[in-house]
Amino acid sequence: MSLPFYQKLHQHYDSSYRNKDLRTTMSHYQQEKKSSAIYTHGSTAYSSRSSAAHRQESEAFSQASAASYQQQASRATASTYASAASRKTASAYDYGYSHGLTDSSLMLEDYSSKLSPQPKRAKKSLLSGEEKENLPSDYMVPIFSGRQVHVSGITDTEEERVKEAAAYIAQRNLLASEEGITASKQSTASKKSAVSKQSAVSKHSTASKESAVSKHSAVSKESAVSKHSAVSKRSTASQESTSSLHQEEAFEKKSRKVAIREKAERLSLTKTLEETEAFHRKLNEDHLLHAPEFVIKPRSHTVWEKENVKLHCSVSGWPEPRVTWYKNQVPINVHANPGKYIIESRYGMHTLEINACNFEDTAQYRASAMNVKGELSAYASVVVKRYKGEFDETRFHAGVSTLPLSFAVTPYGYASKFEIHFDDKFDVSFGREGETMSLGCRVVITPEIKHFQPEIQWYRNGAPVSPSKWVQTHWSGDRATLTFSHLNKEDEGLYTIRVRMGEYYEQYSAYVFVRDADAEIEGAPAAPLDVMCLDANKDYIIISWKQPAVDGGSPILGYFIDKCEVGTDSWSQCNDTPVKFARFPVTGLIEGRSYIFRVRAVNKTGIGLPSRVSEPVAALDPAEKARLKSRPSAPWTGQIIVTEEEPSEGIVPGPPTDLSVTEATRSYVVLSWKPPGQRGHEGILYFVEKCDAETENWQRVNTELPVKSPRFALFDLAEGKSYRFRVRCSNSAGVGEPSEATEVTVVGDKLDIPKAPGKIIPSRNTDTSVVVSWEESKDAKELVGYYIESSVVGSGKWEPCNNNPVKGPRFTCHGLATGQSYIFRVRAVNAAGLSEYSQDSEAIEVKAAIGGGVSPDVWPELNDTPGGLTDSRGGMHEASRPTFKKDALLGSKLNKPSLPSSAHNLGQTEVSKVSETVQEELTPSPQKAALKGKSKSDPLKKKKDIAAPSPPYDITCLESCRDSMVLGWKQPDKSGGAEITGYYVNYREVIDGVPGRWREANIKAVSDEAYKISNLKENMVYQFQVAAMNIAGLGVPSAVSACFKCEEWTIAVPGPPHSVKCSEVRKTSLVLQWRPPIHSGRTPVTGYFVDLKEASAKDDQWRGLNEAAIKNTYLRVQGLKEGASYVFRVRAINQAGVGKPSDLAGPVVAETRPGTKEVVVNVDDDGVISLNFECDQMTPNSQFNWSKDYVSTEGSPRLDVESKGNKTKMTFKDLGTEDIGIYSCDVTDTDGIASSYLIDEDELKRLLALSQEHKFPIVPVKSELAVEILEKGQVRFWMQAEKLSANTKVTYIFNDKEIFEGPKYKMHVDRNTGIIEMFMEKLQDEDEGTYTFQLQDGKAVGHSTLVLIGDVYKKLQKEAEFQRQEWIRKQGPHFVEYLSWEVTGECNVLLKCKVANIKKETHIVWYKDEREISVDEKHDFKDGICTLLITEFSKKDAGIYEVILKDDRGKDKSRLKLVDEAFKELMTEVCKTIALSATDLKIQSKAEGIRLYSFVTYYLDDLKVNWSHNGTAIKYTDRVKSGVTGEQIWLQINEPTPNDKGKYVMELFDGKTGHQKTVDLSGQAYDEAFAEFQRLKQAAIAEKNRARVLGGLPDVVTIQEGKALNLTCIVWGDPTPEVSWLKNEKPLVTDDHCSVKFEAGKTAYFTISGVSTADSGKYGLVVKNKYGSEISNFTISVFIPEEEARKATEQHQKGNKKSK
Secondary structure, eight states, X not given: OOOOHXXXXXXXXXXXXXXXXXXXXXXXXXXXXXXXXXHHHHHTTSTTSOHHHHHHHHHHHHHHHHHHHHHHHHHXXXXXXXXXXXXXXXXXXXXXXXXXXXXXXXXOOXXXXXXXXXXXXXXXXXXXXXXXXXXXXXXXXOSOOSSOOOOTTOOOSHHHHHHHXXXXXXXXXXXXXXXXXXXXXXXXXXXXXXXXXXXXXXXOOOTHHHHHHOTTHHHHHHHHHHHHOOHHHHHHHHHHHHHHHHHHGGGOOOOHHHHHHHHHHHHHHHHHXXXXXXXXXXXXXXXXXXXXEEEEOOOOEEEETTOOEEEEEEEEEESOOEEEEEETTEEOOTTTSTTTEEEEEETTEEEEEEOSOOGGGOXXXXXXXXXXXXXXXXXXXXXXXXXXXXXXXXXXXXXXXXXXXXXXXXXXXXXXOOEEEEESOOOSEEEETTXXXXXXEEEEEESOOTTOOOEEEEEETTEEOOOOSSEEEEEOSSEEEEEESSOOGGGOEEEEEEEEETTEEEEEEEEEEEEOOOOSSTXXXXXXXXXXXXXXXXXXXXXXXXOOSOOTTSOOOEEEEEEEETTOOOEEEOOSSOBOSSEEEEOOOOTTOEEEEEEEEEOSSOBOOOOOOOOOEEOOOGGGXXXXXXXXXXXXXXXXXXXXXXXXXXXXXXXXXXXXXEEEOSSOEEEEEEOOSOOOSSOOEEEEEEEETTOOOOEESOSSSOBOSSEEEEOSOOTTOEEEEEEEEEETTEEOOOOOOOOOEEOSOSSOOOOOOEEEEEEEEETXXXXXXXXXXXXXXXXXXXEEEEEETTTOOOXXXXXXXXXXXXXXXXXXXXXXXXXXXXEEEETTEEOOOOOOOXXXXXXXXXXXXXXXXXXXXXXXXXXXXXXXXXXXXXXXXXXXXXXXXXXXXXXXXXXXXXXXXXXXXXXXXXXXOOOSSOOOOHHHHHHXXXXXXXXXXXXXXXXXXXXXXXXXXXXXXXXXXXXXXXXXXXXXXXXXXEEEEEEEEEETTEEOOOEESOSSOBOSSEEEEOSOOTTOEEEEEEEEEETTEEOOOOOOOOOEEOXXXXXXXOOOOEEEEEESOOSSOEEEEEEXXXXXXXSOOOEEEEEEEETTSOGGGOEESOSSOBOSSEEEEOOOOTTOEEEEEEEEEETTEEEEEOOOEEEEEOOOOTTOOOOEEEEXXXXXXXXXXXOSSOOTTOOEEEEETTEEOTTOTTEEEEEETTEEEEEESSOOGGGOEEEEEEETTSSSOEEEEEEOHHHHHHHHHHHHHXXXXXXXXXXXXXXXXXXXXXXXXXXXXXXXXXXOEEEXXXXXXXXXXXXXXXXXXXXXXXXXXXXXXXXXXXXOEEEEEEEEETTEEEEEEEEEOTHHHHHHHHHHHHHHHHHHHTTSSEEEEEEEEEEOTTSOEEEEEEEESOOTTOEEEEEETTEEEOOSSOOOOSSSEEEEEESSOXXXXXXXXXXXXXXXXXXXXXXXXXXXXHHHHHHHHHHHHHHHTXXXXXXXXXXXXXXXXXXXXXXXXXXXXXXXXXXXXXXXXXXXXXXXXXXXXXXXXXXXXXXXXXEEEEEEEOSSOEEEEEEEEOHHHHHHHHHHHHHHHHHHHXXXXXXXXXXXXXXXXXXXXXXXXXXXXXXXXXXXXXXXXXXXXEEOOOOSSEEEEEETTTEEEEEESSOOGGGOEEEEEEEXXXXXXXXXXXXXXXXXXXXXXXXXXHHHHHHHHHHO
8 A cells, every 4th residue: 555755754643553552562472471481491401400500590580580570660651760780681681582591691790770860851761771771871762762662651451551550559669668679699598588588579689589499380470470469479479489498408519610610601601791782882872873952951040249140951962962161152161260160060960150240250151062973052141230339138039939859850750640739729819009918739749759849830821920029939848839028910810830740730720819009199090000111222211001990080191100220219200291102212311221110190189109110121222232342340330331343434324224103102203213234333323303294394303412222202293293204324424314204104192092892791600700701892903901890780889800901802800799790891901091981791690600501402311410510720610611713622732741821811710721712702502592592483484594503523532631532523514504603512421332311511602613521530431412503593413423432642643633624626726724633742743744635546545745744724735637526634743753634625626616706906096905805606694704824814903804795805904014925715605615815025015016106196207306516506406207298287395485486596397308497596505405396297296305404505505606616717727637747757757737728928837835946948838738847756856836827817726735645646656667667687796796686767765675585585684685776776695505596576666566577596597697706706806815015115206315215015915925126127136235125924125225326216016926916116216415406596597587
């Protein structure tokens, strides 16, 4: 048989559970048989061995039997606490049997175990002994295991249940005695001790001595003991064991050889078992590995300074994850701060404790769990609060709550069921404001387990109650107490205590009423309640509250709001006049400070008592917190000091976005917007502007105090007047552009006071209470709830029944006088106020509700008291609990461990495990219906087409609990021509196949096809009947259902969905709808699978429609074959698998019936969007039912439905994104006529655009109103429309006033092009404002507005004035292009400008720094270009250059500043030109080394030179140097080596860009350069060391005859040169008269003792060594004194002659 694809992945319910149970049972008995076979096999070898060996075999078997028994008991209760000895013993026996080992070889060591605490709510472990060996103590595996094991709670036979009961009792006794399971070898020395111990089978494993007497019968008896707890058989076994002791004594002696051999076998077996165990552990390890998973995540805390805080988390995973704690992503080091942090890990619970918290401990903490499979993190925040000065400790620590101990270890592993009962319960309670009250009850839990305490949790109206300064909780071990230290009206509500033990819980509820305190002024109103903060930011905080029920006898005129800064006791009033709206924005707050608030009501008598203070709230903008850096201040004064990030360069912020009016009342308007995307890093401020809707005159609202946050509240607006708003941003850079204006907003309360409720119907409940139901207020928006008042008939005095508004159309009024007659009235309340009172109800006498039900004339068999009628819990009778029209009995399950949801009806005190809600229209009982039918028989006879409905059918059990069942059925095929108003259910017991008498299950009709019958007997078999009712009466009851057994379902998969139906049937598609299963299984339902097959196909031809589970309870089925007949079914899925299928829906023929019409969308001329449907096949009783996503839209505040005849229309009041969905319309009392329409995002946009177009027809504008400046400074306003007809009228408006053509304004309209123009000669200061062109072309209108105010107008005015001045300037000589600079190719700077309108007489003068520059050449102005050339531009040329043109017509000048940044820019360009002029690098060899050089046009210091070698910057040393000589830039490499080879790059950086020149100094280039360097180096060495005369010899020596001549000169050379002398180019012959001397290799002496004329002549000194020689010549001239005198006289005479 083929199965749908999802059944291949998930076993079906039947095969997964029924077959699995059978296989498990067979495996269980086979295991017992195998144990017996092992024993028999071992006993056959008894005679061949010694008694000691057999005794050890017996002990081993005894230990295995006890361990196996214990393991079965552990499995039966799904316990996670299995003994280590039990697991290892069972593992050893399994191994021994599978490997063929005899009993004698199974020698086990002694093991002892004790209970290990487990983490709270650990999952049940269903593993065998071998698999548990591979797990840590806190590791849990899924419920589906690879082995077939026994699962408690899902067995089918009584025998299995007996085994479970025995196992449970053994475990309970074990746990109660606080003893572990111990397996040890027992000595046979003491017979008496052995006999006494034999009787205690559950505590000690001594079964080996029983086996010595009877090898087979003793085992069977022991098995009987473990299965049935037969005490008598256990005593018989004890007697047999006593006789066996005597027989065993004969075999105590054994040889040494046998003992050694047995010991060796034991050691070998032990080693084999350990190796095998290790092997299996490794073998299964990969199969069990899984990543960490947080079972319990750490929770965020807010604590006061100096307090301690603990963060807890629990992690599962294998291998066991390692948990690391982080603070702000930094690992916490406990050693770095001793005593500050304590990190513990015990039993899978990981704890981080922070001691003495201070302000620095406010941070985000992270717990990171990691193992080989991955890492997972969980986050929690800790906020530390600090108060200024001293404060009252008791105010903030009103009480200490003792936590339950059940978080350490959950007890559900040791008991199959816990019974939780409440004794001494609290009842409906009444208190008064300011008083104290205590609620409590005693909790009894059976079975009682030591060291395990339950979880106690209190709830108010479904929300958990946390200990605070107002309320404290206490648990004494058997009594739970909730204490109110100071009652307030906020404390009124339904209180529930929930007690949980493991997976089981029970709860009890009762209502608490709090009456108003006595007013200080008689007649003053009561105190408001529920004061809270709705919105908080830097500039204001919106406070809301609820109006009181008691107004003091006169209407409440309004409310005063008071504020108080946290840490002070000074209260200040926030509003001068009372506000009626129950919301108010409080302004005038200090940013960063925290405040508390209270509210007082006022009427004409006076001011009432203040409300309870609100929670502290800080004046901070949530959107800005991420951009602020907080720092603590000491001591703290209640102010948080914030610093913003460092601002960057000033950026004018852009316009805000998404500006909208979030709230509008007669007192204020609240605006909200988003910050601009362009705003820089600095903070921004906001300016809010407003204008009347009919004008464009924008006015700034907050001129003195800018707004800091993107929300603002406006006051002082005229009520009833229309406004528009816009917002600008500003910062240090300026004010940005405005945002888009809002839509027109009318000042007034948009929220209307709700209408009065209707149809007040009281019904009896108890001797002191009455249930009041009503019709809810129609079209009520933001409804807070209802107030109910009661009055004794005839007294005229009304008393409130509740002081806290209740939601829902039903409430139980308590505290009434028994026997008195009361009337009731109700009024609704929202933020706008309280509605009018409803009409008074009919009078009702207060007494307990009894009787009722279906008339005996209809069902004569029903004469017993209906079960479940008087099940009173907490003062509320189940009989008085009707159901909602559409939502009965769906979505919950019994004992589901989830928190109670918020109560729909605060007056309901009944606590049920299945959701039961209230029917909108209460249906009269059948008796009254019958009576009304008789009294009004004539009208009924006239309506021949109305009859009672046919019987319902297909009654099924949707859920079964311990004492209740939920039934489902299908509605009748024929409704009788009228709508079915409800159903009545009857039931009867079936004992041994004999049915009993029928009983009534409900006295009020239920409107849904499902109902829960309570107070049934467990394990009892029942049958049911259902009858339907309409206005014609009660129909014939259904056929008797099958027998259903009332027992608690424990299956893991969900039950079947129900109420499956088909609608919108077309030829290729239809819509399938269903309702969720009542029983969701062990985990919530996660989705659904839908199957279909043709009606005539076999059951193996089902196919799935959806591959992945869908979460919706409907599905549009596509791709059907036209004319084919189909049936459908639906299955629910959860984590455990896929559940049973629903009942079949169909068969349905895929066809589009003639006349079928679809839902049509329409947008009328007013822009109203509606969905329309028409049906031609309606009956007189047919109705249209609209739904969204197949959920009824009845009562939706966003829709209006209007039906007339065979047409219906659903109108959207304000179509928005929340209206996206599938809208369908069903027609009742027809053959399934229905249609739907999908509105998705694209369709929503299309409809909104179409609505806007129809609602507001406009003249299409091609170009919006713009402004431009003309040549002479004229201003042109213009716009262009797409099309203008001849009838188009244009109105020109300036600042809300119409302007007309005249001397100032010139107007023109070109209807052909659609251009509309207006000209102004000049802009004056009074022309600042808003300009609007209004167009009207028939009905269509259009306008375009231009706002010219502030900086925008000043800029435009300046531009217009500039253009006019430019026009005047151009009348004379002027510059067409102003002075600019240019760098020439020669690296010179050329200043140039272009002039126009010049003549010969026009002069041009150049200035620098206000000094005239003389220019050699004269400009002829032929080309209109004037230039000034500056060569070799440098820093000295910086300055301000100016050129002036002038003649008789005027003058013009142009200035060029070449200073600061402008000079740097020019120098950069000059440097760039110089860099570009650089020649390629060349190589030059010198005696010192190799030089790389390049020439530039000229060099400036601003040009940065960098050299690099092989890509690395060169570090300059004495060997490698860089420099500039003239225009040459060089790099000198002295004494080059092979390491200097490579690529050299010279980079010239001009300030912005680098320019490179490269040369490759390698290969031949390097060899040639290096060779030349060597040559030059040698030449330099020779030149340096050759012989030479350094000095000392004159060129001419003139000396008198007879004198002595001494000459000395310095000679140098290496090696020391040779010295010789010449006279007249011949070697000098020395003697005593002329002598020479050479000393120390460097000094030569020349001496003539007495000079004579013969010594005159040319002398020479010759020095010579191997590097060269040198001659130094000198001349000696000897003179005689007499001759000199004569010559002088002769010369003198000759001179005299010449002068004459």
